[in-house]
Amino acid sequence: MNNTYDNEMKIEFLSKSNNEAFARIAVAAFVAQLDPTLEEIADIKTAVSEAVTNSIIHGYEERQGIVKLICKIREKEVFIEISDSGKGIENVEMAKQPLYTTKANLERSGMGFTIMESFMDDVEVESVLGLGTKVTMRRKIKSNSQKEEFAVATIRGEE
Amino acid sequence: MESFYKKDDKQLIFKMDEEIDECTAQKIRRKLDNEIERYMPKEIIFDFNNVSFMDSAGIGLIIGRYKLANMLGGKVQVANMTTPVRKIFEMSGIQRIIPERKDCPKIREKKDRPQIIKEVQYE
Structure with a gap:
C-alpha cells in the first residue's frame, strides 16, 4: 500500500472545551x-x-492535557487521527454501544461513537488504560462526476 | 440563546444559538433550567432555526430538559430543525419521545420577552 499522502496537517491544543469548535x-x-x-x-x-x-471530557476528565489532531488527504479520501494521553478506555466495545456512557451525570448521551461510525466510512479506536486513546477515521469525498450522477438520479427519482 | 415566555399559552421558547456542542451546552444548561423552574411552563419549545451545527451534546441537553420538564409536568417540543440538527435527531432516536412542531409559536417581541427580576450571574 502506498503510504504517501497528497497533503497533511497536524495541530495540538489544550484539552479545553472551547477548542472543540476550533478543531472541527x-x-x-x-x-x-x-x-x-x-x-x-x-x-x-x-x-x-x-x-x-x-478526549477532553473522558480522556482528561477536565484535567489539562494535549489533544493531537492529524488530518491527511489522499486523492479524494480524508484520514483523521485524534489522540490524547488521558486515562484510556477500559472496554472499547462497550464504549461503542449506543447510549452507553460513563458520564450520565454530565448529560453525555452515549451517542459519540455511534455518530462517528455512521458519519464516517470507517472508525478505529485504539486505547490503553492509563496511556491514552487514539481514534482514526476515514471518509471518502464524492468526486464531481459522482455528485452529478447522484443529482441526475435524484431528479429522475422525483419525476 | 434567547428565551421567551408566552404567558397565555404557558409556552417557554428557547431560540438556540448557531452551534451546540459540549462547550456551549455547559454554558446554557443552568440558564435553561432556571427559566423552566421560574415559569413552570406547559410546553417547552426548542427553536433550532439558527442552528448550523449540533453534535451529541445537543441530544444530552434536550434529554436533560425533558427529564426536568417531566418532573414538573411540562412537555418538550422541537421546531424549525435544520438539516444537520435533524440528522443527529433521527440517529439518536429521541424523536420518539420529543415531538416536532410544524412551526414555532409567533413571538411578540415586547410582550413575551422575560422581564429580568434580578441579575443572575451565569457561569
Missing part, C-alpha cells in the same frame, strides 16, 4: 480543498467534534 473548523477548512458538499463537511465536523469532546 480547522479540519473543515483543510478538507475544503477536496470540494466536499455541505453535508460531507457537516458530517466530518460532527465526527471530529465527538472525538475531541471524548
Whole structure:
C-alpha cells in the first residue's frame, strides 16, 4: 500500500472545551480543498467534534492535557487521527454501544461513537488504560462526476 | 440563546444559538433550567432555526430538559430543525419521545420577552 499522502496537517491544543469548535473548523477548512458538499463537511465536523469532546471530557476528565489532531488527504479520501494521553478506555466495545456512557451525570448521551461510525466510512479506536486513546477515521469525498450522477438520479427519482 | 415566555399559552421558547456542542451546552444548561423552574411552563419549545451545527451534546441537553420538564409536568417540543440538527435527531432516536412542531409559536417581541427580576450571574 502506498503510504504517501497528497497533503497533511497536524495541530495540538489544550484539552479545553472551547477548542472543540476550533478543531472541527480547522479540519473543515483543510478538507475544503477536496470540494466536499455541505453535508460531507457537516458530517466530518460532527465526527471530529465527538472525538475531541471524548478526549477532553473522558480522556482528561477536565484535567489539562494535549489533544493531537492529524488530518491527511489522499486523492479524494480524508484520514483523521485524534489522540490524547488521558486515562484510556477500559472496554472499547462497550464504549461503542449506543447510549452507553460513563458520564450520565454530565448529560453525555452515549451517542459519540455511534455518530462517528455512521458519519464516517470507517472508525478505529485504539486505547490503553492509563496511556491514552487514539481514534482514526476515514471518509471518502464524492468526486464531481459522482455528485452529478447522484443529482441526475435524484431528479429522475422525483419525476 | 434567547428565551421567551408566552404567558397565555404557558409556552417557554428557547431560540438556540448557531452551534451546540459540549462547550456551549455547559454554558446554557443552568440558564435553561432556571427559566423552566421560574415559569413552570406547559410546553417547552426548542427553536433550532439558527442552528448550523449540533453534535451529541445537543441530544444530552434536550434529554436533560425533558427529564426536568417531566418532573414538573411540562412537555418538550422541537421546531424549525435544520438539516444537520435533524440528522443527529433521527440517529439518536429521541424523536420518539420529543415531538416536532410544524412551526414555532409567533413571538411578540415586547410582550413575551422575560422581564429580568434580578441579575443572575451565569457561569
